[in-house]
Amino acid sequence: MSSQRETARGFPARFNIPGTRVLALVLATAVVAYLAWKIGQSPPQALQFAFNGIAVGAVYALLAMGFTLVYSTVWFFDLYYGAAAALGAYGVFYLRTATALGSRADVNNVYVNAVFAAVVGGVVAWVLYTLLHPRLRGRFTPNTIGVASGLLGGGAGAYTGIVLAFPENLHLTLSPAIGVVVAAAAIVVPFWAVQTFVPNIRLSRFTAIAGLPAVVIGAWCGYLTAGAPGAGLYLSWAVSCLLAGCVGLALYRGLYMYMRERARSPLIMLVASLGILLAVAAFIVIVFEAAPRPLPTAFGSETWKIAGARIKGFNIFAIGVALAGFAILWLLLKQTSFGRAVRAIGDDEEVSKVVGINTTVIIAGVFFIGAMYAALAGILTGHDTAVQPRMGLLLLLKGWIASVVGGIGNLYGAIVGGFVLGVVEQFGIWDLAGEWKDAIAFVLLILFLSFWPQGLLPRR
Amino acid sequence: MTSSRSGQTDYVLQTEAISKHFGAVRAVDELTLAIPRQGTTSIVGPNGSGKSTLVNLLSGVLPLDGGMVIIDGAGLRVVKAHETPDHGLTRTFQEVRLFDQITVWDNIMVVLTERRLFPALFERARPATRQKARDILEQVGMWDKRDSLAQDLSYGQRKLVEIGRALAMNVNTYLMDEPFAGLFPQMIERVKAIMKQMRTDGHTIVFISHNMEIVRELSDRIIVLDSGALLAAGEVEPVLNSEEVIEAYLGA
Amino acid sequence: MPVDMQRIRELPALVRNPREMARHARSNVELWANILVIGGAIAFMLWQGAGFAVIVGTVFAIWAILSVSLNLVVGFTGLLSVGHIGFFGVGAYTMAILTSSPEYEQLRTEAIPTFGWPFFAALPVCALLAGLAAIIVGIVFNRFRDDIFVLVSFGFAIISFNVFLNWRAVTRGAFGIHEIARPEIGDWRFDGDVEFLLLCLAFLAVVMLISWFVVSSSFGRVLTAIREDEQAIEVFGYQATHYKLAVWVISAMMAGIAGGLFSSWTTFIDPNSFILLESVLLVAIVILGGLATIWGSLLGAMAFVLLEEGMRFIPFLPTEYIGQARQVVLGILLVLLMLFRPQGLVGRYRL
Numbered sequence A: 001m002s003s004q005r006e007t008a009r010g011f012p013a014r015f016n017i018p019g020t021r022v023l024a025l026v027l028a029t030a031v032v033a034y035l036a037w038k039i040g041q042s043p044p045q046a047l048q049f050a051f052n053g054i055a056v057g058a059v060y061a062l063l064a065m066g067f068t069l070v071y072s073t074v075w076f077f078d079l080y081y082g083a084a085a086a087l088g089a090y091g092v093f094y095l096r097t098a099t100a101l102g103s104r105a106d107v108n109n110v111y112v113n114a115v116f117a118a119v120v121g122g123v124v125a126w127v128l129y130t131l132l133h134p135r136l137r138g139r140f141t142p143n144t145i146g147v148a149s150g151l152l153g154g155g156a157g158a159y160t161g162i163v164l165a166f167p168e169n170l171h172l173t174l175s176p177a178i179g180v181v182v183a184a185a186a187i188v189v190p191f192w193a194v195q196t197f198v199p200n201i202r203l204s205r206f207t208a209i210a211g212l213p214a215v216v217i218g219a220w221c222g223y224l225t226a227g228a229p230g231a232g233l234y235l236s237w238a239v240s241c242l243l244a245g246c247v248g249l250a251l252y253r254g255l256y257m258y259m260r261e262r263a264r265s266p267l268i269m270l271v272a273s274l275g276i277l278l279a280v281a282a283f284i285v286i287v288f289e290a291a292p293r294p295l296p297t298a299f300g301s302e303t304w305k306i307a308g309a310r311i312k313g314f315n316i317f318a319i320g321v322a323l324a325g326f327a328i329l330w331l332l333l334k335q336t337s338f339g340r341a342v343r344a345i346g347d348d349e350e351v352s353k354v355v356g357i358n359t360t361v362i363i364a365g366v367f368f369i370g371a372m373y374a375a376l377a378g379i380l381t382g383h384d385t386a387v388q389p390r391m392g393l394l395l396l397l398k399g400w401i402a403s404v405v406g407g408i409g410n411l412y413g414a415i416v417g418g419f420v421l422g423v424v425e426q427f428g429i430w431d432l433a434g435e436w437k438d439a440i441a442f443v444l445l446i447l448f449l450s451f452w453p454q455g456l457l458p459r460r
Numbered sequence B: 001m002t003s004s005r006s007g008q009t010d011y012v013l014q015t016e017a018i019s020k021h022f023g024a025v026r027a028v029d030e031l032t033l034a035i036p037r038q039g040t041t042s043i044v045g046p047n048g049s050g051k052s053t054l055v056n057l058l059s060g061v062l063p064l065d066g067g068m069v070i071i072d073g074a075g076l077r078v079v080k081a082h083e084t085p086d087h088g089l090t091r092t093f094q095e096v097r098l099f100d101q102i103t104v105w106d107n108i109m110v111v112l113t114e115r116r117l118f119p120a121l122f123e124r125a126r127p128a129t130r131q132k133a134r135d136i137l138e139q140v141g142m143w144d145k146r147d148s149l150a151q152d153l154s155y156g157q158r159k160l161v162e163i164g165r166a167l168a169m170n171v172n173t174y175l176m177d178e179p180f181a182g183l184f185p186q187m188i189e190r191v192k193a194i195m196k197q198m199r200t201d202g203h204t205i206v207f208i209s210h211n212m213e214i215v216r217e218l219s220d221r222i223i224v225l226d227s228g229a230l231l232a233a234g235e236v237e238p239v240l241n242s243e244e245v246i247e248a249y250l251g252a
Numbered sequence C: 001m002p003v004d005m006q007r008i009r010e011l012p013a014l015v016r017n018p019r020e021m022a023r024h025a026r027s028n029v030e031l032w033a034n035i036l037v038i039g040g041a042i043a044f045m046l047w048q049g050a051g052f053a054v055i056v057g058t059v060f061a062i063w064a065i066l067s068v069s070l071n072l073v074v075g076f077t078g079l080l081s082v083g084h085i086g087f088f089g090v091g092a093y094t095m096a097i098l099t100s101s102p103e104y105e106q107l108r109t110e111a112i113p114t115f116g117w118p119f120f121a122a123l124p125v126c127a128l129l130a131g132l133a134a135i136i137v138g139i140v141f142n143r144f145r146d147d148i149f150v151l152v153s154f155g156f157a158i159i160s161f162n163v164f165l166n167w168r169a170v171t172r173g174a175f176g177i178h179e180i181a182r183p184e185i186g187d188w189r190f191d192g193d194v195e196f197l198l199l200c201l202a203f204l205a206v207v208m209l210i211s212w213f214v215v216s217s218s219f220g221r222v223l224t225a226i227r228e229d230e231q232a233i234e235v236f237g238y239q240a241t242h243y244k245l246a247v248w249v250i251s252a253m254m255a256g257i258a259g260g261l262f263s264s265w266t267t268f269i270d271p272n273s274f275i276l277l278e279s280v281l282l283v284a285i286v287i288l289g290g291l292a293t294i295w296g297s298l299l300g301a302m303a304f305v306l307l308e309e310g311m312r313f314i315p316f317l318p319t320e321y322i323g324q325a326r327q328v329v330l331g332i333l334l335v336l337l338m339l340f341r342p343q344g345l346v347g348r349y350r351l
């Protein structure tokens, strides 16, 4: 594989028949003019559509960001991405159904818990091993490091099993973990801040100073969580995002990695991930039901009236999540060495390997983050409407379309494309029934691929 | 055969200020050249000087950014790949592009059969076509391998099959992108023999090579490219001995 | 049977050398796949009796027509289309509307146009309309390849589903169309299941024959070349877009026939028969059976139907989960195939 970009060769050149471009422009102008006229007719309704569009656009933007991150690194369409969205949403359903929906006795299933616990255990063990091995190589034998990470991973798996087994007590079972995470953050974040002023300070020395207060803060946060049963819903978001991310990482490390070494074409990867999507979707139907189910109501379910249009507080929250997600990804990709490595791998994987980037670890991280974004989008959709097993594929396709519209491989393109897709969809159904939404999205996709295959903001 | 029109012009291929840019890279830059009818012309130039891009432009594999290609007297601003055989032109690829997952036999047969859609649907291989395919495979020495998939051949064998595929087209002009690169000396001799035969049969050959011995041996004329522009063209020895060419090759 | 002492003596060495063993096994996969699937089918028929086998046979025949036709596009031309179900749906709805009887439709509140045609008059129209849809879709899709083609073909499946669901004036949306006529010639109605099975098998044979005719011609050879390298084949004077469009339309017309048969067989259709998932399953069948072989598609369809029927007899599996369990198995099979056998069981083309 001489050039990575070869794999994206399915992208067509622009239509070069002159008439069609003019026609497309004329048609587009006509549609825009018609919409403008309609907006003039009833501004409040237009505002309503715009609100709705931006609200769904936020979800699409989240999806597109994760999707474009994964796609522009490994250059194949990973359909597990859709399954991750469904897993995220159903994870919340799974964890909250007992208290919020009147329990179905068999929902908390031992086998399902065991599967997820094993996945998390494996992922944690691998991550620990790859992180510790280069640092501790001098002091311990690889076997020792392996066994130690294996034990820690096993512990993490067992802990996950416990968390999943008592979903109604998430606030209790998760409080130690939260305490530890907060304590660690309370050391590392100030450390970074101090490092900018005192460049040669050592982490161990800093810990000696800041360790005690950090532990106190961590313990206090853990204590607060343990005393707040209402936090369960939001904790379940975190848990299911993590689970979806771990499954994504495990898939990459356990399957895609080997497959990519042998695969002649990105289609092999696509079909394999199609198989995974099929299996996961059916698995979800088996564990839950095929029918759509509501998630427990989150905050912000009351509607606000702004200039004659109504919008739910939760939708505004979703928009905030999308923007925050964008900010985090932007920091990660543009400001850190991780981001530079991702970029290098996307440009040419072979060369990055040669210059010493640990491609396995970086790509695994990309899959983890991508799946987390998908899961988050799935959760937001689930709260906004309902969860259903088919949602994965539809969300995947929407994320796909949004990233093509925005310009595949471009982070800014992803967020722009998401909002554009959402708004276009909503304005598209002004004169049509709401069920035509998906068709409109695909018509938009085909128009873009035909006339602007680079998208709104091309990569580079 | 288009040779009936050969009275029209002395040049089988001409370009007028053709360009091709890849982003900031000017792979071919306002290039004007002419390749006379019959005989063998070689194109040489350092790596990345735009030789392959030129061939791709001439054969319609890449769209022109500007300028005009004149094939056999017909001026074209847009070269359509599927029309190049009608202009008496065919080519081989530098990176050997066979149809990998079909047999060597089918690789040859596919260029011998009907082009039009409906007749193709009702056409089975005729004995005459089979005989022709067989002749060609024997000529390039690949008859024994006719039943293996193209992807299972070695690089040199693939190169030979590709040359056979171009031969099967039986047209006026052959553009060959580095037909000798990566071949075992014996194979080189075989390809040389084939090309000499083609030349005596009155075909026009344009080939790219980095091997100056072969260039000297085979070609009647030479074209030297550098950074997408014409550096020199004409008889082989004077051009190769001229100072600017030596400088471009050694000083680059 | 004479005992091959040489083979037996080689056995221990073979067992000790996993790579050698894998090679042996691989060379026999095709044989074993054939034996397993056909043997399974025969065993199933013997076990369940003719009556049941007839119904399953009809399902098989319709899936087989679909997968043979899709293989022309996926296996021979290399366009991984996930939208084939759309053409199937066009055929099915055409049949349903053309044959629906005015007397019955008058009783319904939401009326759809009725024609009251006989089955055999409507069937060619099914193929024609599916072909017409394919021409329009094909002209737009012709420019896309590889991943992007997959994406837009997803889009076609979703758009066609939307049309079936929302164009209520013609399809009656989610309520579906009932009382679709069974075929009849003069006085002889194809009422019984056996007659219908024979009819489907006959059409399957015709479709296979046409497919064979197409792929064994010069046209078919050009298709495989397009699959391998579209740009290269253009240089040799073929206009790849025309060829792709032609095979796309041929394949869609076959799917239209399958749709006509399907709606006449079930006598009731609604949009849920034409969801994207069915299309994905169809692709899985084609890949499982084998790319670029007609026989493989048959084998794939047979394996698919057997998988479902076989699962009825897994003791702990509740019946409502059979479809899902099959889907899980198919998904895992797809992953394994992509890992170890990207051409499918008896395929001639690796993705």
Ligand SMILES: Nc1ncnc2c1ncn2[C@@H]1O[C@H](COP(=O)(O)OP(=O)(O)OP(=O)(O)O)[C@@H](O)[C@H]1O
Residues within 6 Å of the ligand: B022, B025, B026, B027, B045, B046, B047, B048, B049, B050, B051, B052, B053, B054, B094
């Ligand atoms: N598809 C492409 N995309 C981007 N740049 C390209 C592409 N094809 C060629 N180039 C660039 O155009 C320039 C000319 O390339 P070309 O392949 O024509 O050179 P060449 O003379 O054939 O070299 P060589 O002797 O190595 O084959 C090079 O700088 C190359 O990087």
Ligand SMILES: [Mg+2]
Residues within 6 Å of the ligand: B051, B052, B053, B094
């Ligand atoms: Mg070159």
